[in-house]
Amino acid sequence: MSLLEVKGLRRDFGALRAVDDVSFELEAGTVLGFIGPNGAGKSTTMRILATLDTPTAGEVLLDGYSLVDTPDKVRPLIGYMPDRYGTYDDVTVFEFLDFFARAYGLTGPVRARRLASVMEFTGLGPLADKLTHALSKGMKQRVALGRTLLHDPKLLILDEPADGLDPRARIELRELLRALADQGKAVLISSHILTELAEICDTCAIIEQGRLLATGKVADVLAQAAGTAVVELLVRLLPGAEGEEAWARAERLLWEQPHVKEVSREGQALRVRLEQEGAAAAWGDEVAARLLKVLVEAGVPVCAFGHRERNLEDAFMRVTRGRVA
Ligand SMILES: Nc1ncnc2c1ncn2[C@@H]1O[C@H](COP(=O)(O)OP(=O)(O)OP(=O)(O)O)[C@@H](O)[C@H]1O
Numbered sequence: 001m002s003l004l005e006v007k008g009l010r011r012d013f014g015a016l017r018a019v020d021d022v023s024f025e026l027e028a029g030t031v032l033g034f035i036g037p038n039g040a041g042k043s044t045t046m047r048i049l050a051t052l053d054t055p056t057a058g059e060v061l062l063d064g065y066s067l068v069d070t071p072d073k074v075r076p077l078i079g080y081m082p083d084r085y086g087t088y089d090d091v092t093v094f095e096f097l098d099f100f101a102r103a104y105g106l107t108g109p110v111r112a113r114r115l116a117s118v119m120e121f122t123g124l125g126p127l128a129d130k131l132t133h134a135l136s137k138g139m140k141q142r143v144a145l146g147r148t149l150l151h152d153p154k155l156l157i158l159d160e161p162a163d164g165l166d167p168r169a170r171i172e173l174r175e176l177l178r179a180l181a182d183q184g185k186a187v188l189i190s191s192h193i194l195t196e197l198a199e200i201c202d203t204c205a206i207i208e209q210g211r212l213l214a215t216g217k218v219a220d221v222l223a224q225a226a227g228t229a230v231v232e233l234l235v236r237l238l239p240g241a242e243g244e245e246a247w248a249r250a251e252r253l254l255w256e257q258p259h260v261k262e263v264s265r266e267g268q269a270l271r272v273r274l275e276q277e278g279a280a281a282a283w284g285d286e287v288a289a290r291l292l293k294v295l296v297e298a299g300v301p302v303c304a305f306g307h308r309e310r311n312l313e314d315a316f317m318r319v320t321r322g323r324v325a
Pocket residue numbers: 013016018036037038039040041042043044045325
């Protein structure tokens with residue numbers, strides 16, 4: 001049995017169906033990426049899973065308990081970080097976390113141990129006496145994450161935690177989330193930042209207009225959306241007319257090749273898009289080698305040649321149509 005089972009979840013706001021028959025499961029010790037454009041229904045789903053809203057229809061089981069019928073039973077198991085979280089003026093990092101530890105009902109040595117453990121895990125120890133409102137965005141976000149961990153929940157629901165973070169803070173967040181999954185926690189994380197999620201998620205669910213379009217292991221979702229290979233060519237030109245001629249010859253040659261769907265100029269490079277449904281894993285490499293040979297044999301001065309792997313972003317673009325509810 002999965003730690004979290006979401007079955008046929010629906011949420012209507014008047015005539016608007018914000019969440020439409022959403023079902024997925026999340027195992028302990030894994031990270032599930034919840035991916036979708038603005039207004040897709042991610043926050044609404046997460047709020048329901050955090051027991052802050054009730055579904056119009058459907059069922060959610062957490063550790064075997066119904067979230068709708070027994071919210072008091074499941075709340076201690078959930079750590080929820082909303083997409084907007086506040087800090088307070090004139091409150092230090094320690095005071096902030098201590099306040100919420102008390103709100104969670106932690107007392108005495110247990111509270112002291114949990115606070116110490118969370119401060120250490122999030123690396124907030126050296127900032128214990130800093131005022132929360134004076135922290136950087138990345139550090140504020142760590143405080144918010146620390147807050148969700150105080151009661152040692154089994155399920156973490158994190159609504160766009162990487163939003164607005166600089167690249168370094170994102171990498172650090174990724175490492176923290178991986179460590180939490182390794183501790184056995186189930187992590188549900190939403191984002192628009194697809195490439196970030198691809199690296200930390202074991203499974204993913206792509207949602208649009210309230211409906212799940214693809215769900216499963218990241219590799220399976222990629223396979224579901226398989227068939228699009230993108231090959232990028234960089235062609236440096238010799239100065240003068242001869243260079244322009246080389247560009248034109250390269251473009252013409254590329255358009256003549258099988259599976260080529262797009263050839264465009266991108267700075268000092270030609271970008272070539274080739275597509276084939278259900279292509280074997282080696283197809284991209286084979287086609288790239290063939291194109292390089294054609295260009296070189298035709299005398300086009302290729303000095304760099306790159307191949308972009310399929311990623312979660314490609315899968316997302318393929319299964320969604322970019323519609324917003
Ligand atoms: N309380 C509410 N009352 C009415 N409509 C709502 C309410 N909450 C959300 N919605 C609508 O439900 C739809 C889904 O919104 P939701 O916030 O869940 O999307 P999201 O995927 O989290 O988007 P974003 O990435 O922009 O946060 C939107 O059309 C939104 O306007």
